[in-house]
Amino acid sequence: MDSTIQRLKEIIQEKAKSNGLTEFQVKQIIAIVDKTIADGLPDDAWLKDKLGLIGRRGK
C-alpha cells in the first residue's frame, strides 16, 4: 500500500508539472495528500488555508 501512495505522489508531480504548476503548489498538494492519508480528512480551516496558498501562487 505504501508503494501505491508513493506512486500517487509521483503521478501528482508529473501531472502538476505538465499543467505548469509551481514547485510550491506541488508541495502544498502533496502536503494535503500526506495529511489526509495520515490523519484522515483535514478540517475545513486547514484545507482552505492550503487552497488559498495554492490559488495565490497559481495566478
Place this chain on the structure above:
Amino acid sequence: MALSVRLLSISWENIRAFHSLNAPLMHGDSHTDWPADKSIWLQMPNGTGKTSTLRLIRSVFIGRLWSKDESDTNVRGWRRITSVDKSKQAYSNAKSTFKLRLKIDDQNWAIRIELNYGANTYEFFTHHPTEGVIEGWHPPYKFKKVFEGNIRLVELFIFDGETVDRMLSQADSKLLDDAIRQFSGVAEIYGLVGDRTDGKYTGGRLTSIRNELEREVGRENSAGNAQKLTQLASLEQATIEKMETLKGEREEHKKQLADAQTDLDEVKDELRKIENNYGKKYEKALELQGEIAKRRLGMIETTEQLRLGLLNPRLTFSLKWKDFVAFHQSHIDGNLPEDVGYGWLKNLTLQKKCICGEPMTPSMSNHIRTNFSLYLDSTKRGVVSSVQSEFVRDEPQPERIEDLVSRLKMQQADIKTHQTRYEQDFAKYADPEVQVKKRSLEENQDLLSKTVSDIEMCIRHIESDDIRWLRGLGRANGLTSTGQPDLTRSAILAADNLNILGRVLEEIQSRRINAQGTHDVWNGLRTVQGTLHDSLSQLLLEQRDFISKEASRIWTGMPAAKSEGEIRLKIEDGGLNFYRGTEQERADGLSGAQERTACYSVAKSLANIGALDVPILIDTPLAGIDEDLTEEVYHAIIQEFPQSLVFLNTAEKRTMIENSWKQGFGTEVFTATIHQIGTHTDGGKLCTYTEDKTVFEELRGNSDTLPEGVA
C-alpha cells in the same frame, strides 16, 4: 499495513434455523477453533441457514447489519423460525445473538451481534483480547480501515452467487474500482475529491468547500456586478438543465442497452447449445472450430500490425507531398498519438531528403517550418515527437501497408473457406429445422450486436471525456475551437456531452466566484481538484492493469482456465471482461466454473494489493456448475486462499465425493456438517454440528434427515 484474519468459530443463539449452536462444538466453557490453514467445507442442507450465516458474517466484518437492500433497517427478518411447517409462519421475538470468533493479527477477538425485536434494533459487542467485552464494534484499526461500512466490498471476500453476477455486471461496474481504491490504501484521498461523474466532482470534502463558496456568492451579490451575475446564473441554470436532459437520455439508453444485451446473451446461449450438440454428433466440428479460431487470431495479429503500420510515418508519409499534407490536416481525427506532430516535422526539415524521397530543399524546409501550424491541431503544437523520430532512426523497414492489407484479405478469405466448410458439414449432420433455427438465431445475433453497439456509441457520445475524439465526430459543441468552454447560450443548448457541459459549468461557476472575491481559495480548489482527479484516474488505470495481470496469472494457473490457453481477464469500465489472444477478441462462452474462478482470482489479487491475508467465504460454490467442472472450482478455492469456509449443500457434497474426493475425502480439506436432528420444543428446527465423516458422507437430499443406521 498487512492484515491477517482467520475464522475460528461461529455461535448462533435463537436466530433463524438455530436454537443454540456452536461450530465447532465447545468443550465445556472453552471454544474449539477451526484449523487456521485449511479449507473448511461445511455441509449445510438447504434450510439450515447458509445464507443467513453468510450475511451475519458479512455484518461482523463491516460493523453494521448487512442487507441486500442498504435502506432495509428492519431487523425482524432475523427472528428465530419456530415452525418447521412452511405454511404456518411463526417466529420467536426473544433476543437473537450471533458471535463470530476471529484471529486478527495473531490475537483472538470475537464480535457479537445482538438483535432486539421489541425495539427493532441491534447492537454490537466486541470481545477484546485483553480488555474483555466492550459495547460496540471495535476491531483493530487495520481491520476497521479495510472493512468498516463497506457493505458491497465485503462481498468480494464473502461470496455468494450474486457476487459473481455483480463482478461481471455492467450494472455494478464501480464495484471493482471501489475495491481497488479501498484496498490500495488511498481511499482517504477520495474522501477529498469525491467521485467524478458527468464532468463534475461531487461528494468529497473539497466539494463541500466549493458549495460553501458558491453559497457565499449568492449572499454577496453587489449592485456593481449584479447584471453579470444574473447572466451567469441564468447560463448556469441552462447548463444544469441541459445536463439533466442528457442524463435522462443516457438512462434511457442504458435501459435499452441492458434489454438488448439480455436478448443477445440469450441468443448466444441458444446458439452455443446448438453448436455443442452438433459438436457431439460430428467429431471434426471441434477441430474445424479450432482452426477457425486459430486463423482469427492470426487475423487479429495482422490487424494489429496494420494499425501500427498506419501510425508509422515511414509508411504513411511515403507517397506524395499532398498526401503528406492531407495526413497532417486530418490529424485531429483522434486516432493518432499526440506525439505525431511538430517534433517530427521539425526533425524532417533537418534531413537531406524528405520522407517521400524528394531532396529537402530550403524552400520545402522553410514551407514546413512556417506552415506546420496549418497542418497540425493546435493541441499538438509544441509536443516533441520523440516517438516518431524513433521510428525513423532505429526501426527496421516495416512491412508495407499494401502487403499487410493483402495478407489480411487472404486471411479473411481463408477463414471464410473454413467457415463455409463448417457450415456445409453442419448442414450435413444437423436436422433441417435446427439449421433454420441456427440461421435465424445468427441473423438475430447480428442484429442485436449492432443494436448493442449503436446504443453503446450513443452512451459514449454523452459520457466520453475524450474531447479529441468528440471533436473528430463534430460533437464538441460547447467548446470553442481552442478547446475552451463556450459560454454562449446557443453553444450550451447545442452541447450533447456531459463532460463538455461539466467544463462549461465549471467555467461559469468560476466566473461567478471570481466576480465576488475568494479567488485564491477558489483557484486553489480547482487546481487541487483537477490535479488529484487526473492523478487518481491514472493511478486507477495503472492498478486496474496491475490487478488484471495478477488475477489473470492466478486464474490461468487454475484448472478451469488453464485449458483455455491464451485467455485472460481485464477490469474495465464495464466490470470484468475476458479476452482471448489480443485485445480485440472478447472471450464469450466461458463456463460458470471459469467465471467463478476468475472472480476468486480477482478477490485474491485485491487481497494481495491490500496486503490482506484473509480467508474467503463462499456460499454454494458449485451450484449451477457442470459436474465435470466442479473439481476445477474446488482446486481454485483450496489453492489460493490461506483459509476458506465453504458452505455446501448435500447435492454439492455428493458431486464432490463422486467426482473429486472419491476415496479418502477430507484429507485436503476439513469437513463438518450442520444438520437438523429434530424439532425443538419451541417448534423450530433443532440443528447440530458434527465433524463425523460418516454423517458428512451419508447425509443426502434436502430432507435434513439421515439414512437409517447413521448416527
